[in-house]
Amino acid sequence: MSQDAEPVALGKVNLETQFALDYFNLEAPRVIETAADEVDNVFLVDHNEAQQSVADIDQVTVLGVVDHHRIANFKTSDPLYYRAEPVGSTATILSKIYKEQGIEIPKSIAGLMLSAVISDTLLLKSPTTTGEDYRAAEELAELAEVSLDDYGLELLKAGTNISSKTAKEILNDDAKSFTMGKDKVRIGQVNVVDIDGLLAAKKDELIQAMRDQIQEDDYSLVVLMITDIIENNSVAIVEGTAYRKFEMAFSKPIQMNTVELEGFVSRKKQLVPPLTEIFTRS
Amino acid sequence: MSQDAEPVALGKVNLETQFALDYFNLEAPRVIETAADEVDNVFLVDHNEAQQSVADIDQVTVLGVVDHHRIANFKTSDPLYYRAEPVGSTATILSKIYKEQGIEIPKSIAGLMLSAVISDTLLLKSPTTTGEDYRAAEELAELAEVSLDDYGLELLKAGTNISSKTAKEILNDDAKSFTMGKDKVRIGQVNVVDIDGLLAAKKDELIQAMRDQIQEDDYSLVVLMITDIIENNSVAIVEGTAYRKFEMAFSKPIQMNTVELEGFVSRKKQLVPPLTEIFTRS
Numbered sequence: 001m002s003q004d005a006e007p008v009a010l011g012k013v014n015l016e017t018q019f020a021l022d023y024f025n026l027e028a029p030r031v032i033e034t035a036a037d038e039v040d041n042v043f044l045v046d047h048n049e050a051q052q053s054v055a056d057i058d059q060v061t062v063l064g065v066v067d068h069h070r071i072a073n074f075k076t077s078d079p080l081y082y083r084a085e086p087v088g089s090t091a092t093i094l095s096k097i098y099k100e101q102g103i104e105i106p107k108s109i110a111g112l113m114l115s116a117v118i119s120d121t122l123l124l125k126s127p128t129t130t131g132e133d134y135r136a137a138e139e140l141a142e143l144a145e146v147s148l149d150d151y152g153l154e155l156l157k158a159g160t161n162i163s164s165k166t167a168k169e170i171l172n173d174d175a176k177s178f179t180m181g182k183d184k185v186r187i188g189q190v191n192v193v194d195i196d197g198l199l200a201a202k203k204d205e206l207i208q209a210m211r212d213q214i215q216e217d218d219y220s221l222v223v224l225m226i227t228d229i230i231e232n233n234s235v236a237i238v239e240g241t242a243y244r245k246f247e248m249a250f251s252k253p254i255q256m257n258t259v260e261l262e263g264f265v266s267r268k269k270q271l272v273p274p275l276t277e278i279f280t281r282s
Numbered sequence: 283m284s285q286d287a288e289p290v291a292l293g294k295v296n297l298e299t300q301f302a303l304d305y306f307n308l309e310a311p312r313v314i315e316t317a318a319d320e321v322d323n324v325f326l327v328d329h330n331e332a333q334q335s336v337a338d339i340d341q342v343t344v345l346g347v348v349d350h351h352r353i354a355n356f357k358t359s360d361p362l363y364y365r366a367e368p369v370g371s372t373a374t375i376l377s378k379i380y381k382e383q384g385i386e387i388p389k390s391i392a393g394l395m396l397s398a399v400i401s402d403t404l405l406l407k408s409p410t411t412t413g414e415d416y417r418a419a420e421e422l423a424e425l426a427e428v429s430l431d432d433y434g435l436e437l438l439k440a441g442t443n444i445s446s447k448t449a450k451e452i453l454n455d456d457a458k459s460f461t462m463g464k465d466k467v468r469i470g471q472v473n474v475v476d477i478d479g480l481l482a483a484k485k486d487e488l489i490q491a492m493r494d495q496i497q498e499d500d501y502s503l504v505v506l507m508i509t510d511i512i513e514n515n516s517v518a519i520v521e522g523t524a525y526r527k528f529e530m531a532f533s534k535p536i537q538m539n540t541v542e543l544e545g546f547v548s549r550k551k552q553l554v555p556p557l558t559e560i561f562t563r564s
Contacts, residue, residue: 070358070360070361071357075355075356076352077558077559078352078551079350079368079551080368081367081368082364083364084361084362086362086363100382128361268361269361276359277359
């Protein structure tokens with residue numbers, strides 16, 4: 001199956017992605033919010049849930065999906081290509097598909113895919129990391145002609161420079177909405193090298209931005225996971241009427257809207273499953 | 283990922299499957315109706331919709347899926363392995379996975395996989411058939427040491443011997459339940475070499491069996507697709523309060539509970555998508 005296609009993005013590039021694009025001398029893809037006004041068919045990469053996709057996803061045909069997340073709020077009326085594997089990064093699956101198809105990965109594309117693996121797995125330290133991610137990262141680093149560790153740390157640090165950002169931007173730069181049972185939950189994540197520094201400078205503004213978001217979009221819970229990429233720990237800021245469900249899911253009290261999550265670095269593997277469990281328990 | 287597993291079936295083997303098992307000297311797998319009483323984890327093959335699986339599918343973890351159907355009524359709380367391709371048979375995808383893993387397919391397993399491809403694609407004549415199914419069928423026939431065409435016709439004919447079957451058995455031997463919008467729809471399929479002969483002998487009994495099923499399980503529509511495997515045509519028997527939706531979906535009047543479907547052989551590709559479209563139209 002070969003098909004003309006244009007790669008597009010669902011959100012503006014963040015500092016980490018911009019670093020990778022600049023490093024490998026590539027332009028950012030066009031950002032879209034709807035698709036049906038331009039095309040009949042789409043192919044989803046790195047997501048499947050309707051509320052994480054274009055606003056009019058139900059008006060186009062999903063020809064295929066390559067992803068590494070849970071499957072939810074996703075349905076089709078026709079058979080499709082769907083390739084999901086429980087690995088740390090969708091780029092790891094993409095690198096396998098290149099191999100299976102016998103297509104060589106160009107240097108700059110290998111660099112971007114490597115950046116995705118590093119970003120998703122926090123330089124292979126997240127509990128989501130699998131042997132396949134290690135293999136892919138090493139092969140991609142060779143193709144991209146960079147040192148995995150040196151480039152990886154540079155990339156992650158580029159993403160932690162949030163001094164110029166508003167609270168709203170920090171909250172939304174890497175945020176996803178989930179439907180859990182009857183509730184809407186939003187979970188953002190931001191990487192830092194100094195959790196306490198961010199809290200001291202922005203905690204009140206962040207909580208206000210979370211309250212605004214709850215008012216606007218009717219979330220039961222908004223969470224911001226602040227992750228220390230050197231220590232591999234997180235602190236979460238939590239707001240919303242369903243905050244007790246968060247406490248139940250992790251057996252931890254929330255104090256002044258914050259809670260320490262020792263050893264937590266993965267939203268997908270460490271935050272989402274226990275929350276889904278609590279919200280869908282009858 | 284390697285894991286101990288037992289292959290099990292969700293229904294009793296039909297005549298076609300029994301022919302393939304006998305031909306390659308294999309036993310039928312054990313039939314199960316529930317899973318949570320025995321295991322924590324399952325891997326779904328050739329289906330994903332909850333109502334087509336074990337009754338307690340929401341009480342076990344779905345580790346993975348290999349399938350070639352639409353995705354609907356399927357959700358997980360954790361990432362998983364999911365491999366779907368829009369090909370004619372799940373066995374075609376399985377044969378690719380064997381290759382990718384570098385595992386040789388034993389003769390008798392190749393024979394069963396070949397039988398699945400032949401059954402799903404009506405010997406490669408269904409509109410669902412792709413180039414990949416052709417390739418898989420030819421390779422599997424060689425491994426199974428049979429002639430694709432001769433064995434294929436024998437297999438399909440074995441499935442058409444319904445003289446000893448009750449109407450209820452004919453209706454349910456290869457039937458699937460679908461949730462379409464708010465309605466429950468059941469679609470059975472039976473292969474024959476003489477559609478008129480079956481209608482003359484069993485039509486009244488079949489309609490009565492369909493009415494019984496509607497009473498028991500609250501279907502809005504029950505359809506039996508009777509497919510002529512030589513001519514590649516079908517006639518459908520239709521019963522249920524939503525019969526007008528069937529007429530709208532295919533722009534054909536139902537007369538005395540039956541409707542001719544020229545060129546129709548695929549439930550998945552030719553019946554399900556237009557029906558889904560009509561039932562989910564707001």
